[in-house]
Amino acid sequence: MTFPRRPGHARDARRAGRRIHGPLVRNVLLAAAALPAAAAAWIGVTGWLAHTELLAAQQDLNALRAAVAASAGPHPTSAAAAGAPAESDQERWLRSAADHAAHAHHLTTGPAWYTAAQLPFLGGPLETVRGIAQASDRLTGDVLPPLVRAVPQLSAGAHAGGVPHVLTVLESEAPAFTRAARVAAEVRDDAQRLPRSTWLSAADRGRAQLSQQLDSLVPKTRDAAVAARVVPSMLGARGPRRYFLAFQNTAEARGTGGLPGAFAVLRADRGHLSFERFGNDNEMDGVRTHVNLGAEFADQYGNNEPGGVWQNSNMSPHFPYAGRLWAAAWRTHTGERLDGAIAIDPSSLGLLLRATGPARMPDGSAITADNAVDLTERASYARYEVAQRKAFFVDAARAAAGRLMNATDDPRLFPALLRAVHDVQREGRLQLWSAHPAEERLLVSRTFGGALPDTPGPFAGLVVNNAAGSKLDYYLDRSLVWAPGACTDTDRSVTATVTLTNRAPVSGLPHYVTQRVDAPPYRTRPGDNRLLVSYYASEGATLTRATLNGHRVELIPGEERGHPVYTLDLELPRQSSRTLVLHLREPQADRAPTILRQALVTPLRATVKPAGPCRV
Structure with a gap:
């Protein structure tokens, strides 16, 4: 049966719809308006909790470092010495640090954190905090466990079976060390992509501290991985x-x-x-x-x-x-x-x-x-x-x-x-x-291989060879200051300042120490030295000019393993200093140079200056 429509029925229905939907729309709009405030509150609370968790993880890692140092000493913990299955101090501190880091990572994930971290300008610190929490989680969960686990094993092995047992432990842990080194490098790469400068200085300091720790940790994990793979065979594990x-x-x-x-x-x-x-x-x-x-x-x-x-x-x-x-x-x-x-x-x-x-x-x-x-x-x-x-x-x-x-x-x-x-x-x-x-x-990939690196990137090396046949380098001081200048989008200027000081006394040294087997054609005194001074520059660098004590000097050009090498035959009188300044153009790069440190009696004093402005 069809009912006839009363006049005004449609108008009444529309009015009723407005009465029903009006409050709903207002509620939705109010809720939408409240979402940013709620999200901000959520991020603020979880951010503070994550900060607390990361601080706790850092304290645990400090305790872990002390426990590792104690276990590697002459008197290891009783559990390690006896080979007991009980959890060691190192494992307990690492487990606690991993729990705190995992919780911090969990607190900084989810839609609110992800969305807020994408916001221009405002999201920079949030992206940094998320990155720090994730890096801490991966380090304590994937990188440190095999390294920490090996410490009591190596210590116990040294006490129980000596070097042969240590080699066995290294061989067994080599795959885990290799994976830890790979993950540590991945974490460092991820950390380098985090914002360097944001509106929140605390986040910037946290990123800088993380980068500093990773710059120290990554080479150590690679050293451990390489040592575990080569030391056993080099020490005769598979034959003399x-x-x-x-x-x-x-x-x-x-x-x-x-x-x-x-x-x-x-x-x-x-x-x-x-x-x-x-x-x-x-x-x-x-x-x-x-x-x-x-x-x-x-x-x-x-x-x-x-x-x-x-x-x-x-x-x-x-x-x-x-x-x-x-x-x-x-x-x-x-x-x-x-x-x-x-x-x-x-x-x-x-x-x-x-x-x-x-x-x-x-x-x-x-x-x-x-x-x-x-x-x-x-x-x-x-x-x-x-x-x-x-x-x-x-x-x-x-x-x-x-x-x-x-x-x-x-x-x-x-x-x-x-x-x-x-x-x-x-x-x-x-x-x-x-x-x-x-x-x-x-x-050759590690420092103990003694290789001159042949990879591109900023590089500075000072190498001296004694050309006198004397034994005066006992009294030699060396300093190197590497100062990048203004740059373009392709290259930059670099000033390398080398200072050499001969502290040999004017008297009292035996003839064999001061002898001059080079027989120079000029007059010398006992204690005067002669050096071939070589500066190794970055791959692709060119020398524009050089001065010695302020006077223009010509250097002998060469090349070794991709590095331009500039050499000066230098007479260095006793109780004197000479300063060699090299002005170079080098490929543009946004990182500090690798410094080649020739190991002599007195270590090289190396200083890297901050980078200058770029014109792009």
């Missing part, structure tokens, strides 16, 4: 290995550190180390070998006969070149093949002897952490004639090496020795080359 071990005398500078003086042949068999023989540079004089290191190497060093003059075999700062030359020379000399080469110096011995205790010489005297450098690079020159001194160097090397070998078999000293080895390689005083290509490919 033999190495040429050179003790570099940094009183006479060479590219890799110092003159190759005393040496030994080191044998490694399933982690047990022993020395087959010792010798000095006299034994290698006159040994000639030919190793093709490329036209670039020949152009740079060929005139100095690195394959025929033993004292010039390591003029290049690229240690693999020296390793190959030393192994080839040893084979020419003895017919024996070696598996690689290792270089250390008296400063290295000092750091290692601080962990092991003093080494006793045949005459009853001691080489200690405090006197190793002075005894071998200054006092011995005043005490002995040439032949006696060379014999003394061999005796010192044998005594120190014997003390170190005993320490590797002493579970009380082994953890401290591991820390000392880390300190030595961090200073660039331990350099390794492997004759096995797969191992060498990994070694």
Whole structure:
């Protein structure tokens, strides 16, 4: 049945609809207007909670660092020493830090945080906070666990099974270390993409602190990953290995550190180390070998006969070149093949002897952490004639090496020795080359491989080679100031200021220390030194001009592993300084340079100035 419509029915219906929908629309509009305020409140509350969680995670990580240091000492925790399954202090602190970081990450996810972080200008700090929380979650959840887990295992292994057990632990943990290093690098890349400057200074400080921590952590995780992959095989886990071990005398500078003086042949068999023989540079004089290191190497060093003059075999700062030359020379000399080469110096011995205790010489005297450098690079020159001194160097090397070998078999000293080895390689005083290509490919990627980096990017290197035949580099001070100037969209100006100071006393030094085997055609005094000073610039750089003490000077151009090299033959009188200033144009880059630090007696003082303005 159809009812007839009453007049005005449609109008009444529309009025009723307005009565129904009016409040609904108003409520929706009010709710929409309240959403930003609610979202802001939500972000404020969860942001504060996330901040609290991150602070708690940082406190746990500080406690973790202290616990790791304690467990790596001579008296590990009882659980680690006994191999007990109970949770260690390190694992407990890491688990707590991971829980706090995961909660902070959870608090900063979701639609409100994601949307707000995309807002122009206002969203910058929120994006930074989200990034910091996510980075903390990944670091505590994926990067640190395998590293922390390995500490008590290595400590317990050192006490239970010595070096062989340590090698077993390293081999088993190598895949986890490799993954941790990869994740750490990914986290750093993500952190570098976070806003550098926002309207909230606290967020900017948090990002800067995170970047600083990652810049320190990433190389360490890569070092651990590479060490876990190469150390077991290099120490004879799969069969005996033999190495040429050179003790570099940094009183006479060479590219890799110092003159190759005393040496030994080191044998490694399933982690047990022993020395087959010792010798000095006299034994290698006159040994000639030919190793093709490329036209670039020949152009740079060929005139100095690195394959025929033993004292010039390591003029290049690229240690693999020296390793190959030393192994080839040893084979020419003895017919024996070696598996690689290792270089250390008296400063290295000092750091290692601080962990092991003093080494006793045949005459009853001691080489200690405090006197190793002075005894071998200054006092011995005043005490002995040439032949006696060379014999003394061999005796010192044998005594120190014997003390170190005993320490590797002493579970009380082994953890401290591991820390000392880390300190030595961090200073660039331990350099390794492997004759096995797969191992060498990994070694050259880390500082202990002693490689001159050949990757693009800002770079600054100061390398000196003693050209006088003296032992005056014991008294050499070096400083390098790298100052980027104005830039365009393609390049920028760079000023590199090198200052060298010869602190040699005017009297009292033995003739052998001050001798001038270069026989210069000009008059010199005892204590005057002569150096080949080489500056290694960034790939693609060009030198526009150079001055020495304010006067224009011409430098000898060259190239090594992609780096332009500019060399000055410098006479450096005693008690004097010389300042070399290089003005360069380099490819534009927004990061600080990699600094090549040649390890001599006195460390290089390097300063990197802030970047100048760019014109784009």
